[in-house]
Amino acid sequence: MTAKLKVDNVSKDFTGRNGKLQALRDIRLDINEGEFLCIVGPSGCGKTTLLNIIAGLENVYKGRVVHNGEFINSTGPDRLVIFQELGLFPWLSVVKNVEFGLKMKKVPQPRRRETALKYLDMVNLLKFKDAHIHELSGGMKQRVALARAFAMDPEVLLMDEPFTALDAQTRDMLHDELQKIWQETGKTIIFVTHNVREAVCLGDKVIVMSSQPGMIKTEFRIDLPRPRHIEDGGVMDMVRPILKELSFEIKKSFEEEYDAKKDN
Amino acid sequence: MRKKIIKQVVFYLCLFGLWQLIVAMKIWPEYVFPSPIQVFGTIITGFSNSTFIVAIGISLKRIAIGYGISILIGGFLGIMMSKFKTVDETLGSLVLGLQTLPSICWLPLALLWFGLNERAIIFVVIMGALFSITTATDSGIKHVSPIYIKAGRNMGARRYTLFLEVIIPAAMPSIISGLKQGWSFAWRSLMAGELLFVNLGLGYLLTVGRELNDMSQVLAVMIIIALISILVDKIVFGKIEANIKRKWGLSAKY
Numbered sequence: 001m002t003a004k005l006k007v008d009n010v011s012k013d014f015t016g017r018n019g020k021l022q023a024l025r026d027i028r029l030d031i032n033e034g035e036f037l038c039i040v041g042p043s044g045c046g047k048t049t050l051l052n053i054i055a056g057l058e059n060v061y062k063g064r065v066v067h068n069g070e071f072i073n074s075t076g077p078d079r080l081v082i083f084q085e086l087g088l089f090p091w092l093s094v095v096k097n098v099e100f101g102l103k104m105k106k107v108p109q110p111r112r113r114e115t116a117l118k119y120l121d122m123v124n125l126l127k128f129k130d131a132h133i134h135e136l137s138g139g140m141k142q143r144v145a146l147a148r149a150f151a152m153d154p155e156v157l158l159m160d161e162p163f164t165a166l167d168a169q170t171r172d173m174l175h176d177e178l179q180k181i182w183q184e185t186g187k188t189i190i191f192v193t194h195n196v197r198e199a200v201c202l203g204d205k206v207i208v209m210s211s212q213p214g215m216i217k218t219e220f221r222i223d224l225p226r227p228r229h230i231e232d233g234g235v236m237d238m239v240r241p242i243l244k245e246l247s248f249e250i251k252k253s254f255e256e257e258y259d260a261k262k263d264n
Numbered sequence: 265m266r267k268k269i270i271k272q273v274v275f276y277l278c279l280f281g282l283w284q285l286i287v288a289m290k291i292w293p294e295y296v297f298p299s300p301i302q303v304f305g306t307i308i309t310g311f312s313n314s315t316f317i318v319a320i321g322i323s324l325k326r327i328a329i330g331y332g333i334s335i336l337i338g339g340f341l342g343i344m345m346s347k348f349k350t351v352d353e354t355l356g357s358l359v360l361g362l363q364t365l366p367s368i369c370w371l372p373l374a375l376l377w378f379g380l381n382e383r384a385i386i387f388v389v390i391m392g393a394l395f396s397i398t399t400a401t402d403s404g405i406k407h408v409s410p411i412y413i414k415a416g417r418n419m420g421a422r423r424y425t426l427f428l429e430v431i432i433p434a435a436m437p438s439i440i441s442g443l444k445q446g447w448s449f450a451w452r453s454l455m456a457g458e459l460l461f462v463n464l465g466l467g468y469l470l471t472v473g474r475e476l477n478d479m480s481q482v483l484a485v486m487i488i489i490a491l492i493s494i495l496v497d498k499i500v501f502g503k504i505e506a507n508i509k510r511k512w513g514l515s516a517k518y
């Protein structure tokens with residue numbers, strides 16, 4: 001099987017106040033069609049930067065990203081990000097938010113509404129179609145963001161710590177929902193999280209990154225039957241080695257920051 | 265809500281009662297301090313012989329033209345300032361400086377440029393609202409949260425669609441508050457202009473009242489001017505703001 005999405009030797013520098021900072025170094029990823037890839041890593045290791053590059057929101061970097069055989073250097077409706085801050089539009093109703101991308105694709109109106117309602121139904125929010133965004137709870141907003149992304153029928157979905165701010169129950173529910181939708185639609189998903197259990201629960205593969213500079217450290221295959229739940233014994237067994245790896249990286253990045261402070 | 269209305273009705277009845285009482289004590293002669301009934305009578309006659317209607321019509325027409333032009337020019341300048349750094353650094357500083365100038369100060373200049381005619385007074389009205397609208401549009405656009413722009417681009421919005429479907433709606437709360445402030449400046453400049461430059465309109469009726477020593481007409485016209493301000497401010501802008509609050513929730517910034 002050839003990779004659908006290929007991240008080839010990508011490096012990214014930022015020039016900030018403290019001079020040059022290498023956010024990513026020589027990132028290589030091969031992601032197959034329909035694969036669910038999870039990325040964990042210490043804060044600041046470049047996860048968001050990597051998603052932005054794949055999405056085409058960040059254009060200045062070294063290396064190449066190839067999707068369906070074409071180089072990526074701009075945003076495209078085939079690759080959608082669900083941002084941590086979601087970025088739902090408060091001036092639009094829930095259903096109009098979900099319709100937005102379709103409108104940009106010039107899908108004509110009766111079909112646009114139909115599609116939006118179908119996906120709102122999928123995340124169980126049909127009742128709230130005319131609500132405004134500020135009237136929704138955090139979990140409901142997450143689901144609108146899911147519906148908005150899936151309604152555009154992208155090939156690749158890039159999710160940046162989407163469930164971090166939620167309570168455990170809501171998160172479990174959304175894990176079930178996301179796995180269900182993923183299995184139904186066969187999308188390729190890259191999912192960034194801080195939570196190793198979440199990563200093991202959702203991913204076919206879990207990648208641990210290290211920071212300063214951001215690099216891929218280890219890759220774990222998760223061959224557990226689906227649907228999985230976060231408390232499953234198998235999930236717990238897989239979590240331990242990954243968590244050990246990640247804790248090591250987090251500790252390292254803390255110490256580096258501490259040393260950097262001492263030097264200043 | 266009901267209670268509030270009752271309180272207000274009682275308050276105004278008391279106010280008019282007090283007014284009538286002072287008049288009844290005959291401290292000042294009636295032509296200096298007319299009774300509320302007299303003023304009310306003047307309003308009725310003013311409307312029935314249509315002098316007030318004509319004056320209101322003329323003032324509203326002036327403000328509609330002046331304010332409308334302000335919105336067009338102010339919106340355009342605001343957009344330019346938010347998009348081009350050079351425009352911001354040059355024109356922006358000028359706008360900031362001119363904003364502090366009360367717009368009636370433009371009247372002598374307007375009279376020299378345009379002569380004693382409609383165009384001079386409309387110019388003053390334009391200057392009244394222009395800078396509020398420019399600044400609010402500019403800062404509204406500049407302060408649009410980057411996440412909305414990222415999300416818009418992510419979903420395929422490009423230059424014009426991004427601007428029309430994301431940036432402008434996201435900046436709307438700020439733009440509306442600028443429009444509201446602009447309206448009240450424009451209305452004040454119009455009244456000042458009509459008072460000084462005397463050619464029809466509500467401000468002109470005030471001057472006429474003074475010249476005829478007709479205190480009753482002066483008060484009647486003042487009441488009408490205040491009522492028009494309240495109507496536009498509370499009802500027109502009140503509705504628009506309530507609508508934005510309803511959509512945005514508490515995050516709408518004013």
Ligand SMILES: Nc1ncnc2c1ncn2[C@@H]1O[C@H](COP(=O)(O)OP(=O)(O)OP(=O)(O)O)[C@@H](O)[C@H]1O
Binds near residue numbers: 044050
């Ligand atoms: N626009 C920018 N300018 C300068 N430096 C930046 C910029 N964006 C990110 N960085 C730096 O690049 C590094 C990676 O940032 P990034 O946001 O990708 O981290 P992350 O892995 O997503 O972290 P977190 O888990 O906390 O979200 C950080 O050190 C950050 O300070």
Ligand SMILES: [Mg+2]
Binds near residue numbers: 047048049160
């Ligand atoms: Mg991040």
